[in-house]
Amino acid sequence: MIERLFSEDRCQQLLARPMGPYLNVLAVRLSEQGYSDSQSRKLIRTASAYSDWLAERGLSPVDAGRAELQTYLATRTRTRTGRLPEGAIGLTRLSALLKNDGIFCKPHPTSVADPCLQCFQEHLRNVRGVTSSTQVSYRRHVGPLILGICNDAGPNWSQLTAAYITDFVLRKTAEARAAKGRIVSAVRTFLRFLISEGTVPPQLVRAIPRVRRWRYADLPKRLSADELTTVLSACRSSANGSRRDRAFIALLASLGVRSGELRNLRLEDIDWTTGLLHIKQSKSGRGRTLPLPQDAGALLGGISSMSGPTPHTGRSSSPLRHRDVPSANAQRRRS
Numbered sequence: 001m002i003e004r005l006f007s008e009d010r011c012q013q014l015l016a017r018p019m020g021p022y023l024n025v026l027a028v029r030l031s032e033q034g035y036s037d038s039q040s041r042k043l044i045r046t047a048s049a050y051s052d053w054l055a056e057r058g059l060s061p062v063d064a065g066r067a068e069l070q071t072y073l074a075t076r077t078r079t080r081t082g083r084l085p086e087g088a089i090g091l092t093r094l095s096a097l098l099k100n101d102g103i104f105c106k107p108h109p110t111s112v113a114d115p116c117l118q119c120f121q122e123h124l125r126n127v128r129g130v131t132s133s134t135q136v137s138y139r140r141h142v143g144p145l146i147l148g149i150c151n152d153a154g155p156n157w158s159q160l161t162a163a164y165i166t167d168f169v170l171r172k173t174a175e176a177r178a179a180k181g182r183i184v185s186a187v188r189t190f191l192r193f194l195i196s197e198g199t200v201p202p203q204l205v206r207a208i209p210r211v212r213r214w215r216y217a218d219l220p221k222r223l224s225a226d227e228l229t230t231v232l233s234a235c236r237s238s239a240n241g242s243r244r245d246r247a248f249i250a251l252l253a254s255l256g257v258r259s260g261e262l263r264n265l266r267l268e269d270i271d272w273t274t275g276l277l278h279i280k281q282s283k284s285g286r287g288r289t290l291p292l293p294q295d296a297g298a299l300l301g302g303i304s305s306m307s308g309p310t311p312h313t314g315r316s317s318s319p320l321r322h323r324d325v326p327s328a329n330a331q332r333r334r335s
Contacts, residue, residue: 002027004037018060023048029101120142166209243299
């Protein structure tokens with residue numbers, strides 16, 4: 001089957017690797033699912049690379065499960081755009097494609113938390129009606145919570161205290177990026193399940209802390225005075241573009257203006273006599289007038305003295321567009 005996808009030499013190379021005996025099975029499954037030839041080739045190369053990695057650790061494709069897959073993905077470095085590299089593309093789909101053939105889908109070892117997790121998953125499916133993917137996700141996030149209070153006989157629910165829940169959520173969300181909200185939702189749903197079973201008191205759900213979930217939530221809310229000085233120093237040079245950058249930062253730090261407002265600002269929007277800055281376009285649709293900080297005014301004034309009217313409009317160009325600000329070389333040519 002793979003002879004249709006690769007050249008004869010390439011087929012011989014792939015078949016000689018640890019994944020070789022299973023490649024025709026994979027090619028058939030890909031064809032049945034309607035994958036294109038190019039995508040099928042990518043997944044076959046990924047399966048071969050993964051099986052090579054398993055062979056280095058003394059494992060065959062039938063000995064690999066979810067734990068090995070996650071370990072392999074953790075060793076792959078993503079590209080600068082965040083994409084998986086060659087040899088890892090589509091790997092998570094392979095276990096589903098080859099599940100019926102027993103490849104890349106070794107069952108996870110059972111633990112003392114599994115009976116409770118199974119009851120929770122049945123509750124999600126029969127009572128809450130959530131999708132299978134959400135069931136798997138919630139089970140994955142709740143598993144460590146239960147294992148932390150387990151002994152040989154199973155979970156010790158007396159150890160599921162408010163302090164334990166708070167510490168668990170804060171620790172797990174600090175390690176995660178995009179899954180912060182999913183972790184909180186999974187723990188809250190699990191606690192409500194325990195409450196409905198009469199296992200824990202109702203007030204325990206209040207122990208879940210509020211977690212910032214929005215994008216860039218981990219970034220600092222503001223820069224300190226020393227940090228602002230460091231940023232300004234990094235832009236300090238005799239070039240006009242650098243003067244413009246320092247003016248940007250001074251306006252953002254002093255007035256809290258939005259980036260879109262700065263982008264639409266023009267030199268004629270500055271009243272140099274009264275020291276006021278007129279924002280004509282804002283998020284609310286209404287303009288506003290702000291005091292011009294002295295440091296930003298000095299920087300913008302230096303740009304204003306060197307910027308002439310634009311050829312097409314006859315107006316002074318915006319100091320906030322790099323192409324509109326004349327460079328030092330351009331100034332020398334003008335003079």
